[in-house]
Amino acid sequence: MKPRPFDYARPDTVEEAVALLAEYGDDARVLAGGQSLIAMLNLRLIDPAVLVDIAQIAELDAIRDRGNIIEIGAAVTQNKVMARPGFAQKLPLLAAALPFVGHFQTRNKGTVCGSVAHADPSSEIPLALALCGGAVVLRSKRGERVLAAEAFQKDMLTTARAPDELVTAVRFPVIEGKGMAFDEVARRHGDFAIIAVAAIADARGSAQIGVSGMAGRPLLRSINGDAATAISAWADELEGFDDLHASAALRRDLLRNLGPRVVAEAIRCAA
Amino acid sequence: MRRINKDQRARIALTLNGRKLSADAEPRTLLCDFLRQGLGATGTHVGCEHGICGACTVLIDGVAVRSCLTLAVQAEGREVKTVESLAAPDGALNPLQTAFRANHALQCGFCTPGILMSFTDYLARNSKPTGAEIREVLSGHLCRCTGYAGIVKAVEEVASISAPAKAGEGDHA
Numbered sequence: 221m222k223p224r225p226f227d228y229a230r231p232d233t234v235e236e237a238v239a240l241l242a243e244y245g246d247d248a249r250v251l252a253g254g255q256s257l258i259a260m261l262n263l264r265l266i267d268p269a270v271l272v273d274i275a276q277i278a279e280l281d282a283i284r285d286r287g288n289i290i291e292i293g294a295a296v297t298q299n300k301v302m303a304r305p306g307f308a309q310k311l312p313l314l315a316a317a318l319p320f321v322g323h324f325q326t327r328n329k330g331t332v333c334g335s336v337a338h339a340d341p342s343s344e345i346p347l348a349l350a351l352c353g354g355a356v357v358l359r360s361k362r363g364e365r366v367l368a369a370e371a372f373q374k375d376m377l378t379t380a381r382a383p384d385e386l387v388t389a390v391r392f393p394v395i396e397g398k399g400m401a402f403d404e405v406a407r408r409h410g411d412f413a414i415i416a417v418a419a420i421a422d423a424r425g426s427a428q429i430g431v432s433g434m435a436g437r438p439l440l441r442s443i444n445g446d447a448a449t450a451i452s453a454w455a456d457e458l459e460g461f462d463d464l465h466a467s468a469a470l471r472r473d474l475l476r477n478l479g480p481r482v483v484a485e486a487i488r489c490a491a
Numbered sequence: 492m493r494r495i496n497k498d499q500r501a502r503i504a505l506t507l508n509g510r511k512l513s514a515d516a517e518p519r520t521l522l523c524d525f526l527r528q529g530l531g532a533t534g535t536h537v538g539c540e541h542g543i544c545g546a547c548t549v550l551i552d553g554v555a556v557r558s559c560l561t562l563a564v565q566a567e568g569r570e571v572k573t574v575e576s577l578a579a580p581d582g583a584l585n586p587l588q589t590a591f592r593a594n595h596a597l598q599c600g601f602c603t604p605g606i607l608m609s610f611t612d613y614l615a616r617n618s619k620p621t622g623a624e625i626r627e628v629l630s631g632h633l634c635r636c637t638g639y640a641g642i643v644k645a646v647e648e649v650a651s652i653s654a655p656a657k658a659g660e661g662d663h664a
Contacts, residue, residue: 323631
């Protein structure tokens with residue numbers, strides 16, 4: 221299908237963008253890569269009054285290496301991050317997650333921040349950001365605030381962003397001395413994951429594990445000792461949900477099977 | 492700041508296959524429809540209209556993207572390349588197209604323009620892809636005729652005979 225009519229605005233600066241968001245609030249949608257947004261417009265799942273296109277704001281198209289933090293601006297595409305020299309050494313978890321995000325063709329346009337702001341419950345980047353202890357930078361006419369990723373994503377497609385706020389960047393901490401791994405189960409490569417699992421571990425086997433696709437947002441857990449037992453107990457606690465792709469029981473089963481493998485891989489990387 | 496109201500048809504100018512062209516479009520006009528209906532370039536095919544099938548893939552500033560997930564106005568002032576750019580003016584097919592024909596990499600041909608444009612971008616970045624890399628790029632396309640084996644073979648063939656990739660092609664080289 222084709223989108224319903226909407227106004228289009230392409231501000232040149234962040235100030236102009238946040239002024240538009242202050243004016244339109246909930247009636248505006250921010251367009252960056254558009255790889256989720258334009259699909260939703262075409263399917264008429266959403267009906268915004270105005271699109272605020274931030275993709276060409278130069279200030280937002282930057283990756284800033286601050287030593288222990290890498291800040292990725294809101295106009296930076298997923299493939300631009302993947303192609304950055306040395307990126308996989310600095311952010312191995314994001315590097316492991318990005319190849320699962322859509323396809324080569326959608327990563328050419330899809331942004332890292334857009335994926336976080338869209339907050340799909342099964343998506344990879346919000347999971348990696350939350351597990352790393354990353355943060356989301358929000359700007360409005362009222363000023364700037366920085367929210368922990370865990371506090372940002374509230375539920376399916378629902379975040380703590382106020383209607384007048386623009387996600388200007390996400391911040392990934394550089395984690396040293398630990399191993400990281402990521403894997404997921406999807407019907408086909410590039411499809412939405414049924415579940416995705418990420419882990420950060422030290423060589424002694426102490427791990428942080430995260431899962432998406434079990435609830436409206438990524439869920440995190442600390443694990444000490446036998447990973448299979450701990451993850452199995454965790455899967456029992458989690459409800460999961462049924463949809464067209466998988467039953468709640470299958471999701472729990474996938475977590476029981478995939479979880480220990482991802483933790484073992486993270487421990488192997490740490491050693 | 493560029494602003495267009497929803498009931499307004501604005502002049503959108505871009506470079507299509509080396510020619511500067513323009514036509515009127517609403518803000519909601521998708522790039523694929525703008526190319527076909529506004530500019531008359533019907534080589535780009537429109538399939539699923541939500542970014543799954545890949546038939547509408549074109550290059551914007553050298554980078555393969557879904558033209559159904561791109562608004563016409565987003566391509567304003569940019570360089571767009573479609574399947575029409577591949578063959579020589581006399582109709583002679585380029586090496587990728589020739590390999591597709593030689594390896595039965597198409598049957599009905601509906602998905603082919605998008606697949607050709609994806610690999611035009613990808614091979615410019617990685618001139619010697621592995622079979623797995625070719626399959627991963629191809630996973631962004633749906634073909635209901637070929638079973639994909641011929642397409643993989645065609646790309647492998649063109650990669651094996653091609654010169655090394657030109658450095659600096661696109662901004663992801």
